[in-house]
Amino acid sequence: MVTAMDTLPTPATGSEAVPLSGPAAPPLTDDELRALYSLMVSVRHLDTSAIAWQRQGLIPGYAPELGQEAAQVGSGFAVDTSRDFVFPTYRELGVARAMGVDMVAYMSTHKATWHGGLYDPLESRLAPIQAVVGGSVLHAVGWAHGQTLTGPADGRLGVAMAYFGDGASSQGDIHEAMNFAAVMKAPVVFFVQNNGWAISLPTELQVAGGSVAGRAAGYGIPALRIDGNDVVAVVDATRRAFAHCRAGNGPVLIEAMTYRRGPHSTSDDPGRYRSLNEERDGAGEDPLERFRQRLLADGVAGEAFFAEALAAAKAEEEEIRAGIQALGPRPGSEMFDLVFQETTPALRAQAASWREESEHV
Amino acid sequence: MSDVLLESEPSMDNRSPRHGVEQLSMQQALNLALDEVLAENSKALIFGEDCGRLGGVFRVTDGLRAKYGNGRVFDTPLAESGILGMAVGLAMAGFHPIPEVQFDGFAYPAINQIVCQIARMNYRSRGILPMPITLRVPSFGGIRAPEHHGESLEALFAHVPGLKVASPSNPHEAYHLLKYAATRPDPVIFMEPKSRYWQKGEVHFDSADATSPPDGSSPGGGSPTGAKVMREGRHLTLVAWGAMVARCLQVAGLAAEDGIDIEVLDLRWLKPIDEAALEASVRKTRRAVVVHEAPLTSGLGAEVAQLITRSCFDTLKAPVERVTGFDVPYPSGDLEDEYIPNIDRILFGIQRVLEYRRG
Missing domain, CATH: 3.40.50.920 (Rossmann fold)
Structure with a gap:
């Protein structure tokens, strides 16, 4: 049986670390553990396939999350899509998959079909894919403040979860967001995936003090610094954070320590800034294999289940691949039609001349 | 004149509950417009630096916190990017934010949120997440203010796809333009000429267009x-x-x-x-x-x-x-x-x- 999460010590910077209120989340059931494994396999398979798709010319680019499956699936798994809202970066395939987002619509952004992706952000509870590093974290604060203004329907607030990384933690917006959220007691979970690298820059050259979680104390925000490669620890921490926020206690920061095993993107060449030895040492144990061993040891799942999960992942990937292949370009008229709710004469005129000159209509 | 912004005429709820003509300063006219917008739309929120307790450094939001409460009119920490990033999230949650940037030059620290987020979210989300944000910016010069307290950013904003920009010239225009802008589903940068805040003029409530210009020439x-x-x-x-x-x-x-x-x-x-x-x-x-x-x-x-x-x-x-x-x-x-x-x-x-x- 898998029990307590592995909580790493939080280096306090300047002031005392703030405790997290509320009870620990109940332990995961065996069904939940198996579901988490299936999700992680599905995400691993899809993520590695996406690199292949880029090499094959199916998509022009991709930002892989190899090695971050536990952090992404575990946190996305804890979201209540009936009331919460999630603000992703451009590297959140695992979160999207765990939340049940349409993956063809999600991947469409990597096919260069539409910047934010084609999924419905309101229905899926996932904000459009965000290319500005740290750009959406303040949006989470605003959305969350809106929940406190509206008030909880049944004593439980909707929670905003904002994803960002060690690189984004240098952005001023992140600090404004943490300060605003703490001052306003907004129900926000700041979910930091510290994957060790911001393209070529390692965390030690990025994060003063060595920890993003350590900064939370300065804002009076409780922080959990966890082993982000342990999916059970991630689910547990995220659920605890959600419970804290839901009860109106204000924001929580989770720093999930993980490792970006792949390149920053399909255009990146990690060989220019880290050696294979460094990569192997930094990456540690594969989170997927680690979870597999754990499920085996605890008797929660066996080889037959793992084989089944892989087969399902492959079938799903084929389906998604076919969907992406079938995805044609959006009509050019959408360039003009989707700028405003109430369009302008200038846009109408430009659309008309575009039609005339480009489509010869 | 042509109806350049909208296909249709403004709806009834945009009309003033007031009648007749009043002599008001632009600051008073704007305050009245905001008061009515808050009364008519429970999703409208006013926030920014010193907007609540103080009523704004130009007193444009004076008395509104007392009347509508701290949930509808509130002070934020001093960070413009934070204010406008928050506005994006509130708009995503179905609110109509009416944030204030205290002085035009303070919009610069928020440019990422204005240009990359407010202006683009409707487009990025394919119209599913509109940004009905009315950003009030006390603008232009003429008050002997310190550096960055008198800038004219209209070309900067007008150049950004996804933003609309309006600027009133007198109290009558201020009242009607703000009431109109603050009911639109798209982001509007509302540039208030700060040197005109205290100039009085006639505000005609019954019609946005039946006014005579302040100099008494033909309407x-x-x-x-x-x-x-x-x-x-x-x-x-x-x-x-x-x-x-x-x-x-x-x-x-x-x-x-x-x-x-x-x-x-x-x-x-x-x-x-x-x-x-x-x-x-x-x-x-x-x-x-x-x-x-x-x-x-x-x-x-x-x-x-x-x-x-x-x-x-x-x-x-x-x-x-x-x-x-x-x-x-x-x-x-x-x-x-x-x-x-x-x-x-x-x-x-x-x-x-x-x-x-x-x-």
Whole structure:
């Protein structure tokens, strides 16, 4: 049986670390553990396939999350899509998959079909894919403040979860967001995936003090610094954070320590800034294999289940691949039609001349 | 005038519950407009630095926190990117944020949230997450303020796809334009001419357009979505917005003493620009001068001049002239009057156009 999460010590910077209120989340059931494994396999398979798709010319680019499956699936798994809202970066395939987002619509952004992706952000509870590093974290604060203004329907607030990384933690917006959220007691979970690298820059050259979680104390925000490669620890921490926020206690920061095993993107060449030895040492144990061993040891799942999960992942990937292949370009008229709710004469005129000159209509 | 912003006329809920005419300062007119917007739309929120307890450094939100509570009108920490990033999230949650940036120059730290987020979220989300954000920005110069407290950012904002930009010239316009802007489903940068906050004028509540201009000349036309003729004339069109409208009306009065009959067109919307109003006016007068406080190069005057040239080229008697600020950082108070287009400089611009002879 898998029990307590592995909580790493939080280096306090300047002031005392703030405790997290509320009870620990109940332990995961065996069904939940198996579901988490299936999700992680599905995400691993899809993520590695996406690199292949880029090499094959199916998509022009991709930002892989190899090695971050536990952090992404575990946190996305804890979201209540009936009331919460999630603000992703451009590297959140695992979160999207765990939340049940349409993956063809999600991947469409990597096919260069539409910047934010084609999924419905309101229905899926996932904000459009965000290319500005740290750009959406303040949006989470605003959305969350809106929940406190509206008030909880049944004593439980909707929670905003904002994803960002060690690189984004240098952005001023992140600090404004943490300060605003703490001052306003907004129900926000700041979910930091510290994957060790911001393209070529390692965390030690990025994060003063060595920890993003350590900064939370300065804002009076409780922080959990966890082993982000342990999916059970991630689910547990995220659920605890959600419970804290839901009860109106204000924001929580989770720093999930993980490792970006792949390149920053399909255009990146990690060989220019880290050696294979460094990569192997930094990456540690594969989170997927680690979870597999754990499920085996605890008797929660066996080889037959793992084989089944892989087969399902492959079938799903084929389906998604076919969907992406079938995805044609959006009509050019959408360039003009989707700028405003109430369009302008200038846009109408430009659309008309575009039609005339480009489509010869 | 053409209805340039909307396909349809504004709905009934945009009408004022008040009737008749009142003498108000622009600050009072804006305050009243915000009061009514808050009363009519429970999703409307006002926030920013010192907007709540203090009522804003210009008192535009005075009394609103007391009336509507801290949930509807609230103070934020001092961080402009934070304020506008929050506005995005609140809009995503179904609110109509009316944030304030305390002074125009303070919009710079928030440019990422304005340009990359507010302006693009509707597009990025394919229209599913509209951004009904009315960003109030006390704008332009003329109050001897410290650095970055007097900037003219209209060209910067107007250049960004996804933003609309409006600027009122007097209390009547301020009341109606703000009420209109704050009920739109798209982001509007609302540039309030801070040098005009304390000038009083008639506000006609029954109609946005039945007003007489402050100088008592004949009434102009125009829906809340277009430009507005503030004074009719035959010889030349002065195109202006914000605080420059009053100055152009002054100039027109002086020119009239010399028998020069000047039309003053208040653009009101800097994006979208009412092209039909420009064309109608300049086709009649055959001459145009654009006046703005912002620097000359790549200023909005260039855009206006091109629109006029395109639609009126065959009737123009002279190239469109621009009288503007200079390509210099906004100067300190002592030099402010040298920088902002003054009556003499506008008159010289008019003279250049009137005396132009084809080579």
